[in-house]
Amino acid sequence: MTGHGTDDARPDNFIEQIIQKDNASGKFEGRVVTRFPPEPNGFLHIGHAKSICLNFGVAQRFGGACFLRMDDTNPLKESAEYVAAIQRDVRWLGFAWGERETHASDYFEQLYIFAEELIQRGRAFVCSLTLEEIRATRGTLTEPGTPSPYRDRSVEENLDLFRRMRAGEFPDGAHVLRAKIDMASPNINMRDPVLYRIRRAHHQRTGDAWCIYPMYDYTHCLSDYLEGITHSLCTLEFEDHRPLYDWVLDTLATPHHPQQIEFSRLNLEYTVLSKRMLNTLVADGHVDGWDDPRMPTIAGMRRRGVRPEALQEFCTRIGVTRSDGTVEMSSLERCIRDDLEAMPRALAVVNPLKVVLTNYPDDREEWFRAPNHPQVAALGERDVPFCGELFIERDDFVFEPPNKKYKRLSPGAEVRLRYGYIVRCDEVITGNDGEAVELRCSVDLESRAGGANAERKVKGVIHWVSARHGVAAELRLYDRLFTEPNPAALKDGRHFTEVLNPESLVIREGYVEPYLAGLAPGSRVQFERSGWFYLEPERATAARPVFNRIITLRDSWN
RNA sequence: UGGGGUGUCGCCAAGUUGGUAAGGCACCGGAUUUUGAUUCCGGCAUUCGCAGGUUCGAGUCCUGCCACCCCAGCCA
Numbered sequence: 001m002t003g004h005g006t007d008d009a010r011p012d013n014f015i016e017q018i019i020q021k022d023n024a025s026g027k028f029e030g031r032v033v034t035r036f037p038p039e040p041n042g043f044l045h046i047g048h049a050k051s052i053c054l055n056f057g058v059a060q061r062f063g064g065a066c067f068l069r070m071d072d073t074n075p076l077k078e079s080a081e082y083v084a085a086i087q088r089d090v091r092w093l094g095f096a097w098g099e100r101e102t103h104a105s106d107y108f109e110q111l112y113i114f115a116e117e118l119i120q121r122g123r124a125f126v127c128s129l130t131l132e133e134i135r136a137t138r139g140t141l142t143e144p145g146t147p148s149p150y151r152d153r154s155v156e157e158n159l160d161l162f163r164r165m166r167a168g169e170f171p172d173g174a175h176v177l178r179a180k181i182d183m184a185s186p187n188i189n190m191r192d193p194v195l196y197r198i199r200r201a202h203h204q205r206t207g208d209a210w211c212i213y214p215m216y217d218y219t220h221c222l223s224d225y226l227e228g229i230t231h232s233l234c235t236l237e238f239e240d241h242r243p244l245y246d247w248v249l250d251t252l253a254t255p256h257h258p259q260q261i262e263f264s265r266l267n268l269e270y271t272v273l274s275k276r277m278l279n280t281l282v283a284d285g286h287v288d289g290w291d292d293p294r295m296p297t298i299a300g301m302r303r304r305g306v307r308p309e310a311l312q313e314f315c316t317r318i319g320v321t322r323s324d325g326t327v328e329m330s331s332l333e334r335c336i337r338d339d340l341e342a343m344p345r346a347l348a349v350v351n352p353l354k355v356v357l358t359n360y361p362d363d364r365e366e367w368f369r370a371p372n373h374p375q376v377a378a379l380g381e382r383d384v385p386f387c388g389e390l391f392i393e394r395d396d397f398v399f400e401p402p403n404k405k406y407k408r409l410s411p412g413a414e415v416r417l418r419y420g421y422i423v424r425c426d427e428v429i430t431g432n433d434g435e436a437v438e439l440r441c442s443v444d445l446e447s448r449a450g451g452a453n454a455e456r457k458v459k460g461v462i463h464w465v466s467a468r469h470g471v472a473a474e475l476r477l478y479d480r481l482f483t484e485p486n487p488a489a490l491k492d493g494r495h496f497t498e499v500l501n502p503e504s505l506v507i508r509e510g511y512v513e514p515y516l517a518g519l520a521p522g523s524r525v526q527f528e529r530s531g532w533f534y535l536e537p538e539r540a541t542a543a544r545p546v547f548n549r550i551i552t553l554r555d556s557w558n
Numbered sequence: 559u560g561g562g563g564u565g566u567c568g569c570c571a572a573g574u575u576g577g578u579a580a581g582g583c584a585c586c587g588g589a590u591u592u593u594g595a596u597u598c599c600g601g602c603a604u605u606c607g608c609a610g611g612u613u614c615g616a617g618u619c620c621u622g623c624c625a626c627c628c629c630a631g632c633c634a
Contacts, residue, residue: 017574039634074633131632138630142560145630176632186561188630197632216634240562240629264564264627275634317582319571321564324627328569331583341596375596407594416592449592461592529593557594 009061013320015054015261019062019231022259028230032064035229036090037104037220039071040082040204042275043290043297044089046311046332047266053315054263055233056095067227068097072105073219075203083204085290089298094308100227104219105205107226111214112166114222114252115177115196119158123251124195125151126161127178134176137183138191144184145191151180165198168211172198179218181247189244193217221245224258232258235265236322266318267326270480271296272488272496286500287481293536293548294481294504304478305524305534305550310339329480336551340524340532344372344379347418347463348512348527348547350475352391354438354467357423359445360388365468368448370419382515385469386420391511393530396462397436399428407460409439416461418528422447463528470511474546475533477506517545529553 011017023030034055038044044052059066068090072078090097118124127134127148139145153161165175177196185191195218200211221244224232232245239262249257266273272281273296281287281295291299301311314335318327347370367383396408396415409415414424427440446453481504487496512527519525521540526532531552539546 013571037634041634071634077633127632134632135630140560140630143630144560173632178632188561191630194632199632213632215632220634236563237628238634242562262563269569317570319582321571323564323571325564325570328583331570334583337595345593345595374591374593405594418592420592422592454592458592460594463593526593526595529595553593553595555594 012316013263014322015231015233015263015320016058016061018259018261019058022230023062027259031228031230032059032062033067033228033230034059034064034233035067035069035224035227037067037069037071037223038086039074039077040079040086041074041077042082042279043085043295043299045273045275045278045295045297046268046301046314047273047296049093049298049311050266050315050318050320051233051235052090052093052095053312054320056097058231058233064230065100066095066097067100067102067229069101069223069227070103070105071216071220071223072103072203072205073213073216075199075201075213078204080204085299089302092302092308093298094312102223102227103205104214104223105203107219107223108206108210108214110226111219111222112212115214115218116159116162117252118179118195118248119155119162119177121251122155122180124158124177124179125153126158126165126175127151127192127194128175131173134194138188139183141188145188147183148178148192151192162196165196165212166210168200170198172200174198177212179244179247181244187240187243189217189241190247193244217241217244218248221248221258221260222252222254224260225249225254225256228256229258232260234260234262236262236324237265238262262322263320264322264324267324267486268296268332269326269329269485270482270487271329272482274488277488277496280497284497286497293476293478296481303536303538303548305532305536305548306336307339307524310336313339326486333551337532337554340526340550342373342376343524343526343532345374345526345528346372346382346513346516347384347465348473348475348510348516348530348533349391349393349463349465349470350477350508350510350527350530351394352465352511353394353397353436355390355392355423355464356438356440357388357390357443358426358440359442362388364388365466368419384419384513384515385466386417387466387468389467390417390464391467391470392417392439392462392464394436397425397439399436408462409460414458416447416458418461418463420448420464421445422453422456422458463530465511465513467511469514471514471517472544473510473512473517474544475508475510475549476546477508477549479504479506512545512547516547519545524550526553 036055056066127150137146176194178192181190183191196212242260293304365387370384372379401410416422422444423441429438431437483501484499521537523535532550533547
């Protein structure tokens with residue numbers, strides 16, 4: 001797709017097909033207005049990113065507009081902090097809503113007037129049943145409900161009661177306003193659904209102006225109407241609510257009637273995407289907060305170092321359909337790596353193993369010229385310091401090569417130091433547990449680029465950092481949050497918090513080449529042969545750099 | 559046993575009037591490579607939940623099954 005408001009381009013999904021047809025038939029006079037309507041009761045996650053990209057993307061493509069609307073009708077669960085977080089995340093993701101920033105609470109007065117009109121028309125009534133009684137008379141999936149004894153109150157009495165509800169004359173739960181539809185409907189949402197409830201709670205925006213609050217089904221369709229939304233995109237679980245959405249607008253005979261269209265929500269392996277569960281992780285301290293880099297939240301991924309471009313690409317790759325599915329983590333990972341591919345590279349050792357070069361002059365040091373990106377010359381070059389004492393990756397040495405394809409270091413084996421010399425492991429100094437604590441190697445001084453043995457072939461190349469020049473750094477290695485593909489639905493009855501990955505965060509003390517210590521906060525870089533890291537601005541300190549591992553390099557070896 | 563949905567390769571997903579199964583991810587080869595990365599070639603559904611039927615011809619039409627998801631908040 002070109003994204004230039006072209007109506008005739010090939011549609012990306014069934015929703016765009018519907019819009020093209022609507023535009024062709026003149027259903028909405030060619031207008032396309034959407035909205036992203038989050039409830040400010042938690043942070044946005046990657047599932048919301050899908051909806052954001054869809055709603056804003058469709059508006060962009062068809063030359064329409066998209067509102068950012070806070071669905072704030074339940075003051076008990078919402079807060080201004082969440083509102084701010086949501087705005088920041090949508091903006092970071094790359095979308096702008098301009099003046100189209102609204103709140104369902106902006107419409108409370110209009111919603112109230114519409115409610116009186118419903119009463120006036122005899123289509124809504126004040127019900128004085130208790131919560132339990134309403135539940136008991138709602139019926140079941142297979143049995144119809146029974147009408148409320150208050151269903152036939154007069155318009156006058158309903159109006160009086162409803163006005164007194166608003167005036168605060170009744171305690172919470174004493175009455176509710178209900179739509180008068182059909183208690184025998186096979187669709188439970190149509191069995192005289194509650195429209196308003198009394199709730200003495202301080203609203204983050206309207207304060208104590210109201211003690212009655214409208215329910216979602218009543219609020220959403222009218223907010224859509226008020227904003228002139230044409231296509232109201234939501235997830236599949238709201239499909240059963242569409243008849244009610246239409247009923248409210250039809251009953252009120254609104255001059256404009258938005259079309260609700262449902263699509264399937266995103267499910268991702270090895271994580272959970274429900275606000276309830278994410279909230280539990282935060283509330284019970286399993287993570288450091290909604291923006292913990294391990295969280296599938298937009299804020300978490302931002303702190304981890306993922307770029308918005310990667311998330312947008314992911315959303316276009318997974319598509320939009322009506323079928324339930326679970327996307328593999330590898331699909332997201334691919335998008336993140338693709339996006340990071342152009343970042344500069346450097347050398348850093350995550351898990352250090354000391355190496356002493358026995359035939360390298362003790363007082364000597366050299367600076368090797370190295371490209372910042374092997375395929376992107378424009379990224380320039382830098383000098384990497386080298387001396388007779390180095391750190392290499394612990395994983396790059398093994399006493400016994402597992403097979404003939406092994407290309408790293410082992411006793412007697414040779415390997416090239418990236419951008420440097422070829423070295424051979426002559427001796428291994430071991431500790432009490434028999435583990436290697438230091439390697440003694442000899443170096444071929446003619447093997448560097450330009451030297452007589454520069455073309456000598458050795459099986460592998462490993463990264464390293466000069467022990468004398470290297471800068472100690474905190475390396476935060478992040479991994480998947482759960483050990484099970486679908487932690488939200490474990491077959492053995494375990495709770496999702498029982499399958500948290502104990503190694504989702506491993507903090508290491510490593511060494512990075514000087515160049516890395518001089519990077520600006522917010523920089524992203526690839527530690528060669530290891531992965532991409534992010535210098536998280538929030539953790540920037542002059543004393544010791546802190547890097548978050550965004551994601552590892554693809555590894556076809558292990 | 560009510561209502562609403564969905565079933566195309568391990569995962570996501572095209573397939574719009576029936577004409578003989580796109581693409582991406584993953585995976586498997588092989589080339590290049592001072593990152594076991596990247597890049598690059600090549601492979602990867604005789605088959606579209608199942609069973610019948612209509613048709614010269616069906617993933618696309620009809621019938622009947624089966625599986626899975628959602629709904630009984632004064633949550634959204």
